[in-house]
Amino acid sequence: MNWLKQRFSRKQQEETFEETVRGMNKSLLTVLAPDNITEYDSYVRVGANYTRSLLIVDYDPVQDQNKIQQVTEIPENVSIINYVQEYQTGEVRAQLVKSIKQNRMKMNTRFADENTMIDAQGQIDSASEMLKNLAYRNDKIFLFHTIIHLVASSVSELDQLTTTVKSKFSKIGIVHNPTDRAIDAFRSFLPLNENKVDELTYKMTNSEAISYFFPFHENEMFSQTGLIKGRNMTTGNVVIVDDTTLLNRHEFVIGISGIGKSTYLFANMTNKHMLGRKIITIDPKGEFGRVYADLGGAWVKFQLKGGNRINPLDLPKVNDKIKLEETEFGNILLTKISNLLVMFRLMYSSMTDLQEEILSSYIQKAYAGKGISDSTNTNNLTVTDFPTLQDLYDLIERDKEEDLYLYESMQDFHTTLKTYVTGMYSELFNGYTNINIDNELVCYDLKEMSNNEKIQRILFYNILSHTTYEIMSGDRRPSEIFIDEAHVIADPKVPKAMEFIYFMMKVLRSFNCGITTASQSVEDFLSARDENRNYGKAIITQSIQRLYLPMSEEELKYLEEELGNTFSKGERETLILKDGKKKEQAGKGIFYTGSKKIKLEVQLNEVTEMLWFDQKSINDITI
Incomplete structure (x- = not known):
C-alpha cells in the first residue's frame, strides 16, 4: 500500500504545469467561452467579435529594439503572443554546420549571381557567429514564434486593422495571414500553451535577440493613487503618478512659450493643493496670482512702488518641536551671511574676493548693531528687530570718514547698493518684511519686473532663500515649491545662484518638500556652471519626473548633447515644433518618471479648465 501511494505521488509530480492548469479550469473555461465560434478562410468569428491571428513567418536579420518597442505599443485591440522553446545544443550545432556547408556550395555554383553570393555569405557569417557563442559564451539557442491577434467589431474594421498592423510590423519581419488555418492560429492565441501553427512561424535565435521582443519597458504609468498627469498619447489611457512612492517629488518642465507649460504647472499646483500640500509659487509672468487669491491664497506682488517686500536680512525662526541641529542650518547667522554674499554678487557681479571678505564683516556689524549674534534665539525676534539694507549702507558710508582706505575698497559696491537703498529698487529690497504668507497657497508675482532680468534674478534668489528657511524651520508638513522661468536665476557670472536651487533640492527633500523647476530655454537653463558642475544639468538630473514639451530643433539638439538624452x-516628431502647428502640439510631449517614459498629452479636469482657460471665479463654477 505504501509503495502504491509513493508511485501515485511521483505520478502527480511528473504532470506538467499546463496539464494541471487545464484540468483544474475546464469548467471555468466552459463558462468563459463564447456562445459560438465560426471559422472563415482568413478570420474567426467569436461571438459578436471578428478575430484574426497573424504570423511573423520571417524576421529581418538585423533587429532594432526601438522599432520592436513601437509595435508593442499599438493602441488598437492587438495582442502579441510569443512561444519560446529551448533548442538542443547538439542539434543546433549540426544544423549550423549544415547551413554553412549548403551556403558555401551555393556560392561555388556557376549559377550564383552577386545577390546570391552576398546572401549566402551573410548566412555563413551569422551561423559562424552563433557557433562561436555556443562554444565560448555557453549561449543557449531557442526556437521563437510570434503570433499577432487582432479583434474588431466588423469584417471591414478587422481588414483595416490588419493593414495597419502589417504596415507597422513590416519594420521587423514579414507578416502572414494563415488562410485555411485561421482556427489553428486562433487556438494558438488562447492561453493553453498549444502552438498549432509552429511549422509556419519560427526563428532560431539566441537569448539576447529574444529579449528584444519582450517589452521590459513600461508603456503605461498608472498608479492606484496619485496625481492625474494627462493622457497617454500612445495607448489613450489616463496617466496617474503617485509621487510619494518615487525617490523624490522633484520635477522639471521644459518647453517654448505658449506650448502648454503653464497649463501643466497649474494643473499640478491645483491637484497637489487638493491633496493637502502647501503650494509656494514663483511667478515671473503673473499668471497664477489671480486664481490663488480667488481660492483664498496669498497673492504677493513685487512692484517698484507700493508693492510687497521681503527683507533680505531677515533670519528664520526655528520650530520649537525640532532641535536646531536637525534643521541642517548649522549656524543660522553665518549661513545667512553666506547666502547674502551670493545675492550681493548678483547685484554687483564684479565683486572681488577681498570685497566679499570686507562685506561679510560689514554684514556682521549690521546684525551686531541690532543686538543679534550667532547665539541669539531668533524665535524671540519680530520683523522690525532685523537690520535692513539701509543699515548696511550707512555702515559703509560711515567709513568715508573713519576708514577711508577700507571705504575705497568698497566704494563701487557702495554706489551700486545705493540703487537698492534709496534708488528706484528701494521699495523692493530696503525695509522690513511686509508680507503675510501664513497660507496654503502663496504666489510671488514678479510680473512688473518682467523686462528687467537682473532684478528678477535678485528677487528670485531672495524669495528662494526666504522660502528655504521657512521650510527648514517648519514642521515638515507636505509642501511644494514651483519655480517658473527658472532659467532667470541661471547667471553664468554667478553660478552660485543656480547652485542654491540644487542645494534646495538635495536638502528640502528630507523636509517633505518637492520642487518643480520650469523653463522655456534649455540653453539658458544650462548656462550656470563652475569648475565643479553644470548646475542646470544637476537640477534636471535630481528631478525624477521630467516633461519635455515641443521646442525648436536647435534646442532639442542642445538638450540631447548636454544631457545625453x-x-x-x-519622439523627435513630437518634440520638434513645426511651423503653423503650435496650437496642435500644445500640451503634448515626452514625460519621464525615472527611466520610464511615455508620450503625454496634458489634460485638465472640468473645474481646473474653467479656472484656467475661462478665468472663472471658483464661486461661479457649478458642476
Missing part, C-alpha cells in the same frame, strides 16, 4: 524618430 536619446529620442526615437517618433
